[in-house]
Amino acid sequence: MIESITEATRQTPIVHKTQVLVVGSGPGGLAAAIASSRAGIETTLLERYGCFGGNLTQVGVEGFAWYRHEKTIDSEGIGIEFEERAKSMDFASPEPQSISHAIDGEGFKYVADVLVQEAKITPMLHRTMVSPIVEEGAIRGVIVESKAGREAVLAEVVIDATGDADVACRAGAKVHKTPTEEMMAASVMFSMTGVDKTRFMENVKNNPHTYQDWCGPDWSMKTSGKEDKLFSPYLKRPFEEAIKQGLIPSNLNTITGTWGAITDQGDLSYLNLVHLAGLDATNPDDLTKGEIEGRYQAIQAIKALKKFNPGCENAKAPKLWNDHRHKRH
Template identity: 30%
Template structure:
């Protein structure tokens, strides 16, 4: 590719204390937490609504926020408030009321106790109201295209929108773009994909279908306990005959709050880079073609789906994995297996390793990795090693491919975002760098806000 150099003077907005990039689960929690602690906080999001995969990706349910044995709620704080506010509007079921193996959990048992089913429209509205109530300034329809940094500090992000380009300076930046866009452009070290071959988990276009015969589906699935995923034997037979349109071994399907409506997590697009616009374009094309073909397949082959209709497709293909920022600590599979304690713990989680095969039809959550009943995420995973005034939270944090495959789901992303936003606000208030911030102050603040960091730091 050839290159052109061009220069232009850009308008610079009033500096803020905390700039949160990306309004998915991590960004929502980061912005709410920072603003509630008094930081002047701006949340920049490329879409016209909040939620990231919660909404634009049609992803759901929220995976477990409890320990693996289902006995203890680990992820509370902003996530718990978000769920309660959605539930009060009739748009969610609290995780304490769902159980492993039920239709809300996609009939999956391992790692699927106490998921949170929710309506994406309720999520949009509650996320927006929580941000506005907290005093967050929203900047929607705005893409962060570049970063201005110097000597290991980010000075400002370059925002592109209908208004043109402008620079937004801040004291502290929180990268919740899932792809580490700010960190990568701001000079942080990043790694991409699986160690060794760089392959990433496949992408998926989620869709919802209506007019499903819930009872018939449940009856069929319950009477075929040997299927590793719903309808696996029908799918396997069709795959052998070249009639199944996606590289999958079964149907990923989750009952929603509305009767006859299910979320379908079954398309699979392999070998694409979610930080490359051409790859994203071809993934949208392939994923959407699979949706149409799956609809036909479902109607013709799956008991209970004979009269089903396509309700909607996600606004964007769902990207499971791209860059991971290299931080002061890299969370590993062994940390998750041993439930290793970190003095700078900022979140407890339990969702197991869930790797969709980067090269084929296999993978998904199972017990083969043997993760502990719960494990810890340390503050250092949020601190990119090369940049001083930047935190990362959500899917782009510092972890190995395997560890990320567990902590990437939405409740841990909320928890990491809340920790990052709280750290940013505390550091701003006391004029400290993020590494000077006393970690016990951060931990106590998280617990005061309703978080849970284990028995030692019990409220």
């Protein structure tokens, strides 16, 4: 039997009223807020962290348009504005597998601030949505919590841009949640500094990979085959060698994946190599397990790269991020 408590009735102060409230400021939420405000609608953007950008700034998913090649038909819109503004403000560098640019996640925090201010959006950072306010079957705002306590934000229209249908789900809307065993694996991304770019890229040239290399026991993909021979920034050999020589445990044979932009200064800003299956990212206990195990595996991956990937011998990893793609919608 699950024990429970009954919370006391309380008065919650209304701290803000707006026409449109966007909850969640990842690329989708940020674009929605900008579009709304540009249409002349009073718009507020609510974010639980201290910066806008979602996975771009919190996780370092920098390959905003990695799919773009010379004949790609791109939807563009506000999304490409993010890339162009980051480029113009020197917060982007060439993405290795496409003709797009990788966006500097740290720099994009500032880019997002500028975009929000230019659009005259009301920013509300450091507030976590904990409950929707539902009246007569319609969502009229949300309850938030922060260091200031519990507050209410009212709106004529609420846009759920949480990525996990948090507002809709808690309002009682029907949502779909993939069974845990079928969810995509969570990823722990990290970056490295102090990489010898010349030696790193020489190794890439001497040991090229294509998208075809993603087929096998580790990954599956469905394509028409036209992409199979395209270059892919894929990493696997260092981890196979590390296991073979006993540097890292043999059960870590799932460590493999992709790398992103590398700067002339030796910053390898995006390494997506650690993948944790069997985690439900709406379960905080699973998240806790994933954070701890993910950091452990990332450190093992770094050991393998320093030992077996040319150019990484003296590198360090300043940042580790956890990313969960597949939850509910």
